[in-house]
Amino acid sequence: MFDYRCPSDDDFDTRLRAEAFSWLTNKMRRGPEYLAYSEIQKFIFDGRPVPLKDRVKGIWKPAILSSALSITTTYRPPGVERPYDDLIHKSDGLLRYKWNGMKRDEATNRALRSAMEEGVPLIWFFAVGKGVFKPVFPVYAVAEEEEAQQFIVNADASHVAAQIEAEQPGSMSKNQKVKVRNELFSAVFRGTVMRAYRSRCAVCSFRHGPMLEATKIIKEIDHGAGAAVTNGIALCVFHRSALEVGALGIQPDLVVQVRPALMREDGGPMLRYGLQELHGKRISVPSVRAERPRQDLLERAFERFRQAD
Numbered sequence: 001m002f003d004y005r006c007p008s009d010d011d012f013d014t015r016l017r018a019e020a021f022s023w024l025t026n027k028m029r030r031g032p033e034y035l036a037y038s039e040i041q042k043f044i045f046d047g048r049p050v051p052l053k054d055r056v057k058g059i060w061k062p063a064i065l066s067s068a069l070s071i072t073t074t075y076r077p078p079g080v081e082r083p084y085d086d087l088i089h090k091s092d093g094l095l096r097y098k099w100n101g102m103k104r105d106e107a108t109n110r111a112l113r114s115a116m117e118e119g120v121p122l123i124w125f126f127a128v129g130k131g132v133f134k135p136v137f138p139v140y141a142v143a144e145e146e147e148a149q150q151f152i153v154n155a156d157a158s159h160v161a162a163q164i165e166a167e168q169p170g171s172m173s174k175n176q177k178v179k180v181r182n183e184l185f186s187a188v189f190r191g192t193v194m195r196a197y198r199s200r201c202a203v204c205s206f207r208h209g210p211m212l213e214a215t216k217i218i219k220e221i222d223h224g225a226g227a228a229v230t231n232g233i234a235l236c237v238f239h240r241s242a243l244e245v246g247a248l249g250i251q252p253d254l255v256v257q258v259r260p261a262l263m264r265e266d267g268g269p270m271l272r273y274g275l276q277e278l279h280g281k282r283i284s285v286p287s288v289r290a291e292r293p294r295q296d297l298l299e300r301a302f303e304r305f306r307q308a309d
Helices: 011-031 107-116 172-196 237-244 260-264 269-274 295-305
Strands: 069-074 095-098 123-127 132-145 151-152 212-216 232-236 248-250 257-258
Touching: 011 123, 011 132, 069 232, 095 132, 107 132, 107 151, 123 172, 132 172, 132 212, 172 212, 172 232, 232 237, 237 248, 237 269, 257 260
Parallel strands: 069 123
Antiparallel strands: 095 151, 123 132, 132 151, 212 232, 248 257
């Protein structure tokens, strides 16, 4: 989760956004890291309900604010394209968010443009399943590309002031772009994997969210398959560590294999129950077939496990 500091308690807009961020953070700490639409609508500010997103429109501005509060990216199952081509732009690695509709002066586009001009922080709701969202905040609209009918969105507040990418192309370093991009996609990837695996370890069914990790099957893949749920498995911290150090592997048929030397070792209960007794057992996978681990990625990962023996 990105860090946010409220610069002024006197400003209504600033207080509302800061309290919304705090409320979302607390919600995700107490429960799943993704929220249903009905939960998102329960935010109360100064004694009144303030919806944080619209049910249909991607850009949302509550009537009590002068500019947009949130943007939303629609969920599509693996292999299905979104109706709007948001996210990474190949030319510079920065994030884009498409206009609502085709008209520049459509009300929601004006609202996001106002947020850009005022430099206010936004919430980006990434749908990680049907009707469930991973909120990422704060993000900022920092520039607009009218010919492409889209805004440039950044998750790093230090680059808001002068809309530097629009005015000084190249002033944001490659490392800064990669850092911002990775933070955002890591948050969305985690939310998607946790939702698909119902916040439980695929190996041992442990359910304590803060001790679960969204683990990539193949780490080197950055975008595409890398950010897809089909390249992820939910694991507890113990089994993620065991996978990363090669103590266990997962076959393409989803069966757990424990390193032979560990199977012969005489150790304590953690070794016995945490590894040895899981040898030969099948991991749990999402109920939706399209969200299950890709077999070709499992094959690549398991071949590495075998070669390390």
